[in-house]
Amino acid sequence: MINAISGDSDxxxxxxxxxxxxxxxxxxxxxxxxxxxENGDLFTIACRKLDNGPNTLIVNADNMKSQKIEVNDPVRVEKNLLFIGEKLTISIDKVDLWESVLPPYPSNEEILKRNVIKMKEYLNVHGVGGGMKKSVLTKNPFEAEVSNMLEKRTILLLNELLNHRISTALPHAVSLVGLGPGLTPSGDDFLTGLFTIFNMKNSPFYPYRSFCEDVLKKARTLTNDISYMTLKKAANGKVRDSIIALLNSILVEDDQDLILSLNKLLNIGSSSGTDIAYGIVFGMEATIRAGGKVC
Structure with a gap:
């Protein structure tokens, strides 16, 4: 038996x-x-090296490989214990509850504007290429073409958002779903970052957050189960702790904390952290430039 350290309250x-x-x-x-x-959703059991997230339980283990868990092992609950076949029992007696709570969009955007610029400059230097950030050297023509498609489609999406056309932005957002490398494709990670901004209270885009749900309705058959689940949660403002920490850092004047939070996000996956960060930058830039006039 191993103990759960923390977990999503739901x-x-x-x-x-x-x-x-x-x-x-x-x-x-x-x-x-x-x-x-019961609901068809995916839930994640993660080792203690990872951060909290929606539908996630962090357990007191260094890795999962040693548990010898296999696909299709049955899962059940009895008396507050989670059983993974006969191989693993997880106790939640001493678990700390965690909830995904986004900070509100600031009334004064001056600090935000400066931090978005700093974040963008840092990503240009330290972000991982191959997804939303173009690689200096592409491995093959297919990778180069996917990178070009990601760039073109995000430009089209930004143009519609900046011109206050939420409805016509929809097909451009959908065109990013499932596009790009990685277990969670780069386009999906980018949209996760963008959805997060839509769900910040007081954001000019907050009244139009149903846009995220509209994208999600069309996304089910366009990407894999794991990536779809991430998008589903992000569409409702539920994202992992490292994303929330970065948002909090963007809203205050503390360069050291900003870079620390950004680096933690960049360490997610191969390029996933970078792709999410670009989605956040994109969303913040669109929000600032939209000037509150969205239709």
């Missing part, structure tokens, strides 16, 4: 209610995902 509630059953959907070195029979 996930903990499901376990406490003893109504959670499913099977192992996918396994990785530091995580494995569970497909829930």
């Amino acid at each position: 996930f903990i509630k499901e376990i406490n209610n003893s109504k959670f059953t499913g099977f192992v959907h996918s396994t990785f070195n530091r995580t494995f995902n569970i497909k829930c029979f």
